[in-house]
Amino acid sequence: MKGRGEKITMLTAYDYTMARIVDEAGIDIILVGDSASNVMAGHQTTLPITLEQMIYHTECVVRAAERSLIVADLPFMSYQVTDTGALKSAGRMMKEAGAHAVKLEGGAVVVPAIRKIVDAGIPVMGHLGLTPQSIYKFGTYKVRATESREADQLLQDARSLQEAGCFSIVLEKIPASLAGQVTASLDIPTIGIGAGQGCDGQVLVTHDMLGLNKDFSPRFIRRYADLHTVMTDAIHSYQSDVKKGLFPDKSEQYG
Numbered sequence: 001m002k003g004r005g006e007k008i009t010m011l012t013a014y015d016y017t018m019a020r021i022v023d024e025a026g027i028d029i030i031l032v033g034d035s036a037s038n039v040m041a042g043h044q045t046t047l048p049i050t051l052e053q054m055i056y057h058t059e060c061v062v063r064a065a066e067r068s069l070i071v072a073d074l075p076f077m078s079y080q081v082t083d084t085g086a087l088k089s090a091g092r093m094m095k096e097a098g099a100h101a102v103k104l105e106g107g108a109v110v111v112p113a114i115r116k117i118v119d120a121g122i123p124v125m126g127h128l129g130l131t132p133q134s135i136y137k138f139g140t141y142k143v144r145a146t147e148s149r150e151a152d153q154l155l156q157d158a159r160s161l162q163e164a165g166c167f168s169i170v171l172e173k174i175p176a177s178l179a180g181q182v183t184a185s186l187d188i189p190t191i192g193i194g195a196g197q198g199c200d201g202q203v204l205v206t207h208d209m210l211g212l213n214k215d216f217s218p219r220f221i222r223r224y225a226d227l228h229t230v231m232t233d234a235i236h237s238y239q240s241d242v243k244k245g246l247f248p249d250k251s252e253q254y255g
């Protein structure tokens with residue numbers, strides 16, 4: 001697709017019902033993101049979600065998807081301790097959950113783990129820029145690599161990930177000009193989130209782009225629907241009908 005200049009679409013899903021809708025809509029890649037930690041479990045960060053929980057979410061998505069490529073995030077501490085541990089985690093994600101590929105965060109420091117996973121025949125997607133699993137190292141969710149030293153490092157990391165065998169790299173919240181430069185310098189596709197138009201594809205958290213969260217609105221999210229309002233209105237209508245004895249009516253009951 002990169003070769004053809006065709007943009008790649010990626011959206012998150014963590015459960016069967018959402019994955020079915022995303023898959024049927026024709027999205028190229030479903031990401032079972034560790035953003036499940038925030039979106040599904042209500043944690044402040046992605047750090048608490050476990051490998052077992054990510055395997056569960058991935059299994060649910062795998063049952064639903066018939067055509068999309070399914071990439072599953074390896075959660076915090078499931079690949080950083082040892083390279084063998086990283087391979088074991090990736091192997092579980094493929095064997096137990098049925099993922100088609102795994103994603104992990106970081107640059108040169110995770111290259112040995114990536115090599116080990118790729119050598120075992122498991123496709124790996126990288127993730128550079130804002131890497132939410134390192135939030136306590138950086139301290140903020142601000143745009144990354146705005147200064148030349150960090151930008152040069154990111155460019156170098158992207159090349160190292162490609163060389164290590166990654167089939168694609170997510171670029172999160174970096175200047176559009178840098179994302180464009182990284183994209184042009186790689187053979188593998190980049191998938192951007194808050195990284196501008198120059199990437200080979202785009203990813204958003206589905207709950208964000210559907211407007212299911214009212215309180216989270218960074219500039220990189222475009223809301224394609226306002227499902228928070230749609231759902232709240234529907235729930236209010238149901239509540240009112242039940243209270244007034246209007247639901248169920250005769251056609252909605254038996255005998």
Ligand code: KIV
Nearest residue numbers: 012033034035170203
């Ligand atoms: O976990 C996630 O949803 C992600 C995307 C934001 C790229 O990693």
